[in-house]
Amino acid sequence: MAECVIIYADDRDRATCVLPCGGRAHSGRCTLMRYVEYIRNLTGSALDDLARALYDRDVKTFEEVIVELVKFGALRDYETAAAMLATVPMRAKSANSDYTDARFGTLVFDQYFNMFLRACGDCGYGENEYMSVLLAAQYGKVGGALNCWDKSVDRYLTALARADFDRAAGYVEKYDRKFGKYSVLIAVDRDRALERLLRMALYGKKLDKAAVRDVLMDYGEVTGALIARYGKASAHERVAIVRLLLMFKNDGRVRAFLDDTVAFDKSKSVRDAAFGARKTIDRSDASARLERMMEEGVGLDVAQWAELLRDPAYAAVADRIFFCTPLDNGDMRLLVYNDGEFLDSADKPVTVPDGQKVFVLHPLDVTECDVGILSLDISQPFMQISRPIYHAGVDDGFYSARLAGTMVSRDVFAKNLKSCGFVFCDKRADDEPNVAVGVLGRYAVGVECDLPESSYTVSCGRITFYNAADLVKVKRKLYIATADALDMRALPRRAYSELMYRAYKLFGNV
Numbered sequence: 001m002a003e004c005v006i007i008y009a010d011d012r013d014r015a016t017c018v019l020p021c022g023g024r025a026h027s028g029r030c031t032l033m034r035y036v037e038y039i040r041n042l043t044g045s046a047l048d049d050l051a052r053a054l055y056d057r058d059v060k061t062f063e064e065v066i067v068e069l070v071k072f073g074a075l076r077d078y079e080t081a082a083a084m085l086a087t088v089p090m091r092a093k094s095a096n097s098d099y100t101d102a103r104f105g106t107l108v109f110d111q112y113f114n115m116f117l118r119a120c121g122d123c124g125y126g127e128n129e130y131m132s133v134l135l136a137a138q139y140g141k142v143g144g145a146l147n148c149w150d151k152s153v154d155r156y157l158t159a160l161a162r163a164d165f166d167r168a169a170g171y172v173e174k175y176d177r178k179f180g181k182y183s184v185l186i187a188v189d190r191d192r193a194l195e196r197l198l199r200m201a202l203y204g205k206k207l208d209k210a211a212v213r214d215v216l217m218d219y220g221e222v223t224g225a226l227i228a229r230y231g232k233a234s235a236h237e238r239v240a241i242v243r244l245l246l247m248f249k250n251d252g253r254v255r256a257f258l259d260d261t262v263a264f265d266k267s268k269s270v271r272d273a274a275f276g277a278r279k280t281i282d283r284s285d286a287s288a289r290l291e292r293m294m295e296e297g298v299g300l301d302v303a304q305w306a307e308l309l310r311d312p313a314y315a316a317v318a319d320r321i322f323f324c325t326p327l328d329n330g331d332m333r334l335l336v337y338n339d340g341e342f343l344d345s346a347d348k349p350v351t352v353p354d355g356q357k358v359f360v361l362h363p364l365d366v367t368e369c370d371v372g373i374l375s376l377d378i379s380q381p382f383m384q385i386s387r388p389i390y391h392a393g394v395d396d397g398f399y400s401a402r403l404a405g406t407m408v409s410r411d412v413f414a415k416n417l418k419s420c421g422f423v424f425c426d427k428r429a430d431d432e433p434n435v436a437v438g439v440l441g442r443y444a445v446g447v448e449c450d451l452p453e454s455s456y457t458v459s460c461g462r463i464t465f466y467n468a469a470d471l472v473k474v475k476r477k478l479y480i481a482t483a484d485a486l487d488m489r490a491l492p493r494r495a496y497s498e499l500m501y502r503a504y505k506l507f508g509n510v
Helices: 032-040 044-057 059-070 075-085 099-104 109-122 127-139 147-163 165-175 182-188 190-203 209-216 222-230 235-248 252-260 268-275 286-296 302-308 312-318 368-375 410-419 493-506
Strands: 006-008 015-017 299-301 322-326 332-338 341-343 357-360 407-409 435-440 443-450 457-467 472-474 477-479
Touching: 032 059, 032 075, 044 059, 044 075, 059 075, 059 109, 059 127, 075 109, 075 127, 109 127, 109 147, 127 147, 127 165, 147 165, 147 182, 165 182, 165 190, 182 190, 190 209, 190 222, 190 235, 209 235, 209 472, 222 235, 222 252, 235 252, 235 268, 235 472, 286 312, 286 357, 299 302, 407 410, 410 457, 410 493, 435 493, 443 493, 457 493
Parallel strands: none
Antiparallel strands: 006 015, 299 357, 322 332, 322 357, 332 341, 407 457, 435 443, 443 457, 472 477
């Protein structure tokens, strides 16, 4: 016979088994904690059956188990406690008292929530202790017993904030590390809540400031307070203010402040926070670096090339690709690199004036007299002369539908997403589309992606271009909702071609 778990009634000299084994009495002693540890390993119907039997047999011990579970401080234990409470049959406010309807209907969640509060009170477990459970409900499994308390928690927290705002805010700041319930505090007293969030974002320690900024993103009115603080703030404080303002950089007033005031700040740290510190050249992959220079149209003068090409890895790549330098008439002169010097198409050394840029050739740079190289069948370290070219069409405006409906398997899409340098934007609202963004220099492409849970494929929607500077970054999160779309027909040819090429690669069309 399987070992039974024993619990004690009020008479500690006797013990009663509440597992489905016939209700026979057993001898022996078992501590409450041993019993709780057993329950922590139960799920599903096993947990439901034991909880029902325990509640029917001994309400006091049932409450003690609930409180001991939540003392572990883990979301899993909170959910177990809530699931146990959800087994208690209750009469709904309607005339229907069916157990299943009472358990899963929408009228009884407050009753289970209140039962939890009563259990904590009966066991001397105070508000300062059980508040962690309440604030965890929002992060519980969707549809689970704990998550179903969320609206009840909102009402509880609202009443508390109206009676004692600072106490309620203190609980949120202590137990809600993502500050999700600050929305409740803002609804009660918007000004006080936003001021507390600003203080945490600017001066807080040992907290997730990115989570605070994430909450503040939805409240653009804080920009006025930030700009007002800027003039009297220390350099360290100004850096924090700038990081907050960058979330609203697509607002005209904020953009003007960044360009007209922050850009001329005497502190380099402040300027770097707003506009980015100068990046060093990545020498880890010579081929990728030179391809990136071609994609972005970045050039170096001859002295800079000489320094870079001293590295044998770069020299080996340069020996197999084409370069170019501008002529007075605006055309590009074709160059090749060999044995430490640049040569023209006739293999004669070329003298490039000091300070004049030499670029990695892009197919769009090829003039009519050199067009023959585009048909050469040569092996190159990256796709250069055989690279596909895309031009904005008459139907392109602020978005393109040229790939709309194109489908690819999820596995292929996941690989392309990474290899093509795309990341998914975070969303501020559920109705926003899923947008994968790729950035190239000053510009970015956003590709709407339909990812239905019931399908093994991903389909392409609209393609939109943006200024990369208009994307909003908060730690590892990227937002695009406030960025204005660009007219594709007005983009530089190289930027349009390369970003559209990435979109095609994302959906496996090249």
